[in-house]
Amino acid sequence: MTEVPDHLLKRSRDRRAALGLGGGEEGDGGGTPTTSAASPAADPSTSVETTAAARPAAVIPAESPAAPPKPVPPYVQASLRRKKIPLWVMPVLAFLPLWAIVYVNTLSKAPSTTPTQAEAGTALFAAKCQSCHQADGSGGAGRPLYQGSVVKTFPTIAEQLEFVWLGSNGTGPAGTAYGDPNREGGVHKALSYNGNAMPTFKGALTQTELLEVVRHEREAFGAEKIDPKQIAPDGSLLWPNGKPMLNAAGELIDPDGKPLFTTEGKLANPAQFTSGATTGQAAGS
Ligand code: HEC
Numbered sequence: 379m380t381e382v383p384d385h386l387l388k389r390s391r392d393r394r395a396a397l398g399l400g401g402g403e404e405g406d407g408g409g410t411p412t413t414s415a416a417s418p419a420a421d422p423s424t425s426v427e428t429t430a431a432a433r434p435a436a437v438i439p440a441e442s443p444a445a446p447p448k449p450v451p452p453y454v455q456a457s458l459r460r461k462k463i464p465l466w467v468m469p470v471l472a473f474l475p476l477w478a479i480v481y482v483n484t485l486s487k488a489p490s491t492t493p494t495q496a497e498a499g500t501a502l503f504a505a506k507c508q509s510c511h512q513a514d515g516s517g518g519a520g521r522p523l524y525q526g527s528v529v530k531t532f533p534t535i536a537e538q539l540e541f542v543w544l545g546s547n548g549t550g551p552a553g554t555a556y557g558d559p560n561r562e563g564g565v566h567k568a569l570s571y572n573g574n575a576m577p578t579f580k581g582a583l584t585q586t587e588l589l590e591v592v593r594h595e596r597e598a599f600g601a602e603k604i605d606p607k608q609i610a611p612d613g614s615l616l617w618p619n620g621k622p623m624l625n626a627a628g629e630l631i632d633p634d635g636k637p638l639f640t641t642e643g644k645l646a647n648p649a650q651f652t653s654g655a656t657t658g659q660a661a662g663s
Contacts, residue, residue, distance in 0.1 A: 388628050494613030499594030502587055506579070507595075515599035521571045529600030531557040535615075536594050536638065538650040539630065543643045545578030562595045586628040589615070 386518050403637060450458075457542055467501060493501070505514065511518030517523065532538035541549060550555050552569035579588060593615055596602040608616045615623055617633040625631045630638035640646050 387572075418490075494595065495590050495615060496593060496613060497584055498587070499590035499592070500598070501589040502583070503594045503598075506583070507591065515595065519574055520576060521566075523595050526600055528595050530562055530600050533558050534651040535592060535596060536611040537630075537646055538596065539638070540645050541576075542592055542642070543578070543580045543588055543639065545580075546575040548578050548580065548643060584628060585630045585639075586624055589623060589630060 503511075507520070510518055511523055512518050515522065515524035515528070521527075528538065529614060532541065537557055546568045552567075552573075554568040555565045556568060557566055563611045583591065597604070604615070605618065607620065610616055610622070617623060619633050621631075621633050621635065623630060623638075625635075630646060632638045634650075637646060645651065
């Protein structure tokens with residue numbers, strides 16, 4: 379069908395002549411020019427049989443312009459068969475680093491889930507105090523604390539920390555005055571409220587928890603005004619001189635950094651917190 383170009387026929391003839399494979403111009407060119415040139419493999423099979431059985435190795439490589447294509451190696455086949463990465467994935471990949479940065483940023487904001495001192499105090503009051511004092515501090519089995527009452531009893535937070543730590547019985551025998559002696563409406567005395575005792579919380583709460591729950595009472599029911607300078611960036615309360623109220627171990631310390639309580643749980647230096655003391659908290663009257 380296809381015309382074999384003359385130069386190819388000629389080259390084939392020349393080659394065969396050079397190798398001494400019979401024929402010449404007339405035997406080849408006349409009979410089947412197409413097959414002889416186009417499929418050299420068929421050629422040796424007819425003539426090589428007799429004459430060139432010893433040299434097919436020389437014939438075939440020299441005369442195979444159309445050598446069968448090399449088989450595709452399996453690893454290339456595998457790579458061709460494999461699914462290609464779709465184009466839409468490219469922008470997704472390009473934005474991955476941006477997404478990573480955004481993601482990491484959201485993680486670094488997570489620590490804000492740690493409750494602040496005030497939040498922890500609210501939860502502690504509900505768990506440990508509400509049964510006697512009511513959620514709004516209006517009192518029941520325990521004294522009313524609301525409407526500023528608790529801050530009237532304890533003009534400084536230190537005195538209230540001591541009272542809650544020790545309870546009625548740790549404060550002294552029935553009738554022992556506690557808090558502000560000049561309290562508006564009369565000084566409060568141990569076991570003077572229906573004779574019920576305020577339990578001790580020394581050991582039942584940590585000193586950190588004591589501070590948290592007492593803050594809740596003063597700020598939620600006592601409407602205590604706190605100088606913003608006394609609130610640390612993490613929300614914890616500072617002494618009026620800006621010093622922390624807790625040490626690294628979570629124990630209460632006074633404005634000079636010394637332990638607030640003696641081992642019995644009494645204020646180690648009560649004179650620090652009397653009215654008008656410069657380092658005390660919110661001195662009253
Ligand atoms: C079992 C009931 C009960 C529980 C629980 C209780 N209290 Fe009391 N609380 C009392 C009683 C009773 C008084 C009065 C004590 C007295 O007259 O000696 C009182 C008094 C007080 C006072 C003094 C108020 C004043 O103006 O005189 C404070 C402050 C106080 N409680 C805080 C707390 C805190 C904080 C908790 C939780 C950690 C708590 N209470 C848990 C019964 C309780």
